[in-house]
Amino acid sequence: MKKLITVFILSLLAFTAYSQQADRFRFQMDLGAAAPKGGGIGALVNFEPQILVQRNLALGLRFGVAGLAKDIVYYDIPKDFTGEISANTSFSGTAxxxxxxxxxxxxxxxxxGFGYYTFSSVNIESTDIDPDDIGNLRASFAWAPMVRAGVELGKFRIGAEYNFVPKSDLQNIAGEVIGQSTNEYFGFTLGFFVGGGRWGRFQ
Structure with a gap:
């Protein structure tokens, strides 16, 4: 997590230094709801500096955080349980x-976009499983693509995105794989941006 934040800050500084031309640099923030594949609920927030390399083309670096409550599979019991994934983070190059x-x-x-996703600890909520038998579950990280679409109205944004994050194995404190988590999710976002891209009078 700390390494991701450090990389994001350094990349933001590099973007800012590179994009001193008027109306070339912009920074946007999106907030929204997240829906994990297979059911569940969640929320997300994205921060993204961008450079307008052409009139209608922007390249960016997106730092995202998503909190998801969803179903996971625990191998020793033949049913799904609700697991809460807190503060998943991602760092992606975008266009x-x-x-x-x-x-x-x-x-x-x-x-x-395409980037690096990390998964935080998972808490199992079930009366059928003794927490002492599970230990501290950990999921892995993955590289994954993302697609999105929407519309900007003045300085405001409405959008939808889908993150194709692959499944991850859940491990106990002994390193044994004891379950699996589906990590793909859909997001609906509202946001705004500051900087370049005044669409009625693009320079």
Whole structure:
């Protein structure tokens, strides 16, 4: 987690130094609801500096945090249990293309990204399993793609995204694999940005 934050800060400084041209640099933040594949609920927040490399093309670095409550599979018992995944983090390179031709302030967009996802500890909530038999569960990390689409209205954003994060094994304190977690999730976001990209009068 600390390494991810350090990399993000250094990358942000590099972006800022590279993008001193007027209206080239922007910073956006998105908040939203998350829906894990297979059922469950959650919330997410994304921070993303971007550089407008062309009129309608932005490259960025997204730092995201998602908290998910979802079903997991525990191998020793033939049913699913609710497990709470707290503060999953991701760090992804992104690209957004905006469909705007100086016809107003609305700018529909499509985008994609690829990055590094980490998974925090998992808490099993079940009366059928003794917590002392499980220990401190840990999930692994993964590299994964993301796709998204939405529209920007002035300086505000409405979007949807899907993170194709692969399944991860759950281990006990002895390192034995005792379960599996599905990590893919859909997000619906609302946000805003500051900086370049004034769509009615793009420079």
């Amino acid at each position: 957004n293309y905006y469909f705007n031709y100086k016809k107003g302030k609305a700018a529909p967009y499509v985008g994609a």
